[in-house]
Amino acid sequence: MSTQRLAKCAQKANEAENNGLIAEQKQSERQLQAENPNDKSKSCRFWNKGVLKSLNDTDLSLSASLSVCASQDSPYGEFRPLMKVLEISCHGAPWIGGTLLAILFSYVESSQQVLVNLLAALILDLLIVVTLKALARRPRPSSNAMDMFASVSTVDNLYSFPSGHATRAAMVTYFCIAQFSLGYFFSLTLLLWMIAVGISRVLLGRHYVTDVLVGLTVGSLQYKIVDHFWLSSETCQWFLRPMHEHFNY
Secondary structure (H helix, E strand, O other): OHHHHHHHHHHHHHHHHHHHHHHHHHHHHHHHHHHOOHHHOOOOHHHHHHHHHHHHHHHHHHHHHHHOOOOOOOOOOHHHHHHHHHHHHHHHHHHHHHHHHHHHHHOHHHHHHHHHHHHHHHHHHHHHHHHHHHHHEEEEOOOOOOOOOOOHHHHHHOOOOOOHHHHHHHHHHHHHHHHHHHHHHHHHHHHHHHHHHHHHHOOOOOOOHHHHHHHHHHHHHHHHHHHHHHHHHHHHHHHHHHHHHHHOO
């Protein structure tokens, strides 16, 4: 009997904690509306209408229970540094900077073509994510510690839908598997990395579950767009001509 009582007490405590996080989130939504009164019609009220309200409440509860690495004091706070490594591994700055360096030190036209298309895909990802966040205006979870790596965009700081890390992870994964001869092992590793990045966004309290699911979907669609409008070698060389002239190669 004592074991059953303890289990019920633990369940009630978890429910109370989740309800408290949901209340904090709704308070943060009200605060965001107060700080941006002109955006009232476009703000998070969108998420509190009809069926969306029910889905949003479920998402809030599930995401709150999964944000177990949101701080060092969280139930699994000791894994927070690992989650931060995953965060940095899919940040836009290293990917764009690394692609630019790879283009600079690449002397084979076929490689340059792939890299230029990857750069175009990364820029497209930024534009799409910022646009969707500005339109949806969904506040980040209240559990978010606001200590994200090299975050400079106000829109990116305030809003969470969709997850930019999830869109980038999916787009990069599908791009690399399709364009490089990676083999089974490295392709599987990339897929696992993509999934891990998506999960880490919820565990860190950065995003809601739906932010990540939609982000992964948007990322896969982004690669299809890039593949459909694939830049030819001639077009890529035209873009690279100023760099070739500057470095005399």
